[in-house]
Amino acid sequence: MIGIDWYLALSAVLFIIGVIGVLIRRNAIVILMCVELMLNSVNISLIAFASHHGDITGQVLVFFVLAVAAAEAVIGLAIILAIFRNNLSIDITKVNLLRW
Amino acid sequence: MDYLYDLNTFIPATIAAAAGLVVLMQSVYKVKINTIFGVTVFSLVVALLFALRDLFGPVGTSFYDMVAYGGTAAFGTLLVITGTLFCVLISRDYLEAIDHHYGEVYAMILFATTGMVGLAVSNDLIMLFVGLETMSICLYVLAGLIKEEKTGAESALKYFLLGAFSTGFLLYGIALIYGATGSTNYADITALTDISPLFMAGSALLLVGFFFKISAVPFHMWTPDVYQGTPTTLTAYFATASKAATFVALILVMSRMMPEIEGVGWTQAISVIAIITMILGNLIALVQDNVKRMLAYSSIAHAGYLLVGLAAGTADGYTGVLYYLFAYTVMNIGAFGVIAFYERNQALDFTDVNNYAGLGYKQPVMAVLLSVFLFSLAGIPPFVGFLAKYYVFAAAVNAGHITLAVVGVLTTAASVYYYLRVMVFMYFREPHKEFDLVNPGAIFKYALIVLCVLTVYYGVEPVFPMGSLIELLTSYYTETGPAGMAGP
Numbered sequence: 001m002i003g004i005d006w007y008l009a010l011s012a013v014l015f016i017i018g019v020i021g022v023l024i025r026r027n028a029i030v031i032l033m034c035v036e037l038m039l040n041s042v043n044i045s046l047i048a049f050a051s052h053h054g055d056i057t058g059q060v061l062v063f064f065v066l067a068v069a070a071a072e073a074v075i076g077l078a079i080i081l082a083i084f085r086n087n088l089s090i091d092i093t094k095v096n097l098l099r100w
Numbered sequence: 101m102d103y104l105y106d107l108n109t110f111i112p113a114t115i116a117a118a119a120g121l122v123v124l125m126q127s128v129y130k131v132k133i134n135t136i137f138g139v140t141v142f143s144l145v146v147a148l149l150f151a152l153r154d155l156f157g158p159v160g161t162s163f164y165d166m167v168a169y170g171g172t173a174a175f176g177t178l179l180v181i182t183g184t185l186f187c188v189l190i191s192r193d194y195l196e197a198i199d200h201h202y203g204e205v206y207a208m209i210l211f212a213t214t215g216m217v218g219l220a221v222s223n224d225l226i227m228l229f230v231g232l233e234t235m236s237i238c239l240y241v242l243a244g245l246i247k248e249e250k251t252g253a254e255s256a257l258k259y260f261l262l263g264a265f266s267t268g269f270l271l272y273g274i275a276l277i278y279g280a281t282g283s284t285n286y287a288d289i290t291a292l293t294d295i296s297p298l299f300m301a302g303s304a305l306l307l308v309g310f311f312f313k314i315s316a317v318p319f320h321m322w323t324p325d326v327y328q329g330t331p332t333t334l335t336a337y338f339a340t341a342s343k344a345a346t347f348v349a350l351i352l353v354m355s356r357m358m359p360e361i362e363g364v365g366w367t368q369a370i371s372v373i374a375i376i377t378m379i380l381g382n383l384i385a386l387v388q389d390n391v392k393r394m395l396a397y398s399s400i401a402h403a404g405y406l407l408v409g410l411a412a413g414t415a416d417g418y419t420g421v422l423y424y425l426f427a428y429t430v431m432n433i434g435a436f437g438v439i440a441f442y443e444r445n446q447a448l449d450f451t452d453v454n455n456y457a458g459l460g461y462k463q464p465v466m467a468v469l470l471s472v473f474l475f476s477l478a479g480i481p482p483f484v485g486f487l488a489k490y491y492v493f494a495a496a497v498n499a500g501h502i503t504l505a506v507v508g509v510l511t512t513a514a515s516v517y518y519y520l521r522v523m524v525f526m527y528f529r530e531p532h533k534e535f536d537l538v539n540p541g542a543i544f545k546y547a548l549i550v551l552c553v554l555t556v557y558y559g560v561e562p563v564f565p566m567g568s569l570i571e572l573l574t575s576y577y578t579e580t581g582p583a584g585m586a587g588p
Contacts, residue, residue, distance in 0.1 A: 008279075015268070015272060018268065019265075019268070022261070022265050028257065028261070031261055032261075032264075035261070035264040035265060035267075035268060038265075038268035038271075038272070039267070039268055039271060041272075042268070042271045042272050042274075042275045045272070045275040045276070045279065046275045046278065048279075049275065049278055049279035049282075052279070053279075053282040055282055055283075057226070057278065057283065057284050058275075058278055060226070061225075061226050061229070061274070061275075061278070061284065064226060064229065064230055065229075065271060068229075068230075068233040068237075068267075071233070071237050072233075072237060072260075072264055072267075075237055075240050075241060075260065076240075076260055076261075076264065078244075079240065079244050079247075079253065079256045079257050079260050080257070082244060082247040082253040082256070083253045083254070083257050085247075085253075086247075086248075086249075086250045086253050087250070092257070092261075095254045095257055095258075096254075097250055097251050097254055098251060098254055098255065098258075098324070098325035098328055098329060
């Protein structure tokens with residue numbers, strides 16, 4: 001029997017990897033993947049907590065998160081496509097017209 | 101029939117969602133754009149009437165405690181629908197002028213409105229999350245409306261990446277709170293809480309997510325870029341309706357889910373954030389030449405003033421924040437609206453304040469309207485912005501947060517500089533070259549005049565159709581609420 005702590009630790013580690021990825025990577029698609037990693041690590045927590053509490057709410061929330069993540073991926077890829085058409089690059093350090 | 105009863109308490113959002121679907125189908129079948137505009141405005145007016153009805157109705161929760169109705173939630177709905185209606189009214193002429201007048205814009209606005217109402221009436225963390233994301237995803241699309249231009253696509257990308265990033269924090273916060281309490285319902289969470297580190301961490305992450313959305317200072321980086329690259333009337337929508345919805349949700353979370361838990365220092369945390377938000381927002385706004393960026397930093401500063409009311413954490417504070425949100429919605433849409441009108445003229449780049457020279461005498465009505473809105477934003481009596489600031493700062497003083505009120509008043513004084521600077525250019529500088537301004541359309545002009553009347557009227561006499569607005573708002577937080585429901 002694996003305790004809830006392990007699931008939470010895995011979730012926290014994945015979340016932190018996602019955060020670090022968003023902060024240091026320069027490729028917009030990789031950043032998008034890191035955001036998805038953050039959302040999915042939260043799903044692990046939610047399912048672990050739901051199982052721990054013997055309560056269905058957390059698992060229901062996971063379905064909402066999946067739907068939102070899918071919608072976000074669609075919009076995000078469309079925006080990245082628009083950026084690529086303008087800049088011929090999806091390096092976010094080159095997306096720097098607006099500052100201060 | 102329970103379901104129909106529940107639906108009755110959620111009518112404004114239902115209307116917005118249904119109208120969004122109708123408008124989307126209309127634009128698929130290439131219905132005339134003016135018809136689409138008419139359907140949008142009509143549905144929003146109907147939703148507004150229902151929101152007004154709910155304002156004086158009973159207080160409670162529906163859909164198995166997922167959403168609240170009446171009280172704070174009803175006022176939040178009213179704010180969102182009002183903001184959306186006026187943004188739609190001023191959008192048509194502007195979007196036509198920049199050649200981006202598509203039916204889908206209205207569909208996206210209506211879907212975002214559904215999300216905002218869901219957010220403003222949330223009584224459960226799941227509803228909070230779903231409402232926030234419905235709103236955000238539609239707003240990402242609207243931010244990238246001018247995708248052929250680099251600035252438009254860039255603002256959409258920045259909004260999207262930082263918005264999705266902050267969603268991650270918010271969601272992790274929700275997960276930890278759920279783990280600590282075993283429920284996502286505000287009332288259950290308040291009842292079950294013993295302060296565990298898990299709950300503290302969850303609340304902190306939840307607040308970080310919120311601070312991103314309301315652009316409080318350490319998390320404000322996206323705001324000026326997004327506001328600059330987005331079409332101006334939609335910027336007004338971002339700055340008012342979405343911020344109002346998020347703040348109302350924050351009030352609901354603070355007052356229902358985490359009220360006065362002993363030993364939790366959220367008041368201090370919010371106070372610190374409020375102070376740096378007020379100072380930094382106003383300071384950077386001082387040096388902006390781009391009018392839209394100036395208003396973006398001013399909206400950051402206003403988020404700081406709003407946080408002052410939240411930090412007070414009393415009934416007065418929450419009332420003040422709600423009143424402030426109303427004032428902010430009215431005057432900010434007005435200011436962005438007039439700027440959108442100037443931008444329609446291709447003669448000069450009217451996002452640069454230097455080109456406002458001599459504008460005061462070209463279209464005198466528009467210039468006077470802009471002056472009223474800017475005076476109100478600066479908090480000068482007798483406009484509504486003054487009264488709103490008074491309520492918020494008075495609540496802070498009464499709650500013993502003298503420092504917050506002092507910083508607020510001082511930064512307000514500094515903010516007068518950059519608001520009046522626009523007027524100095526308009527009235528006291530000679531124009532660089534000769535040009536003529538187009539005439540504003542009738543709907544556009546009257547929408548702005550109504551906003552101006554509201555700005556002046558609520559500054560002089562804050563009375564609602566039925567009794568004093570401020571008394572109505574206060575009643576939500578006292579025992580003598582409309583339905584006698586204890587608490588907010």
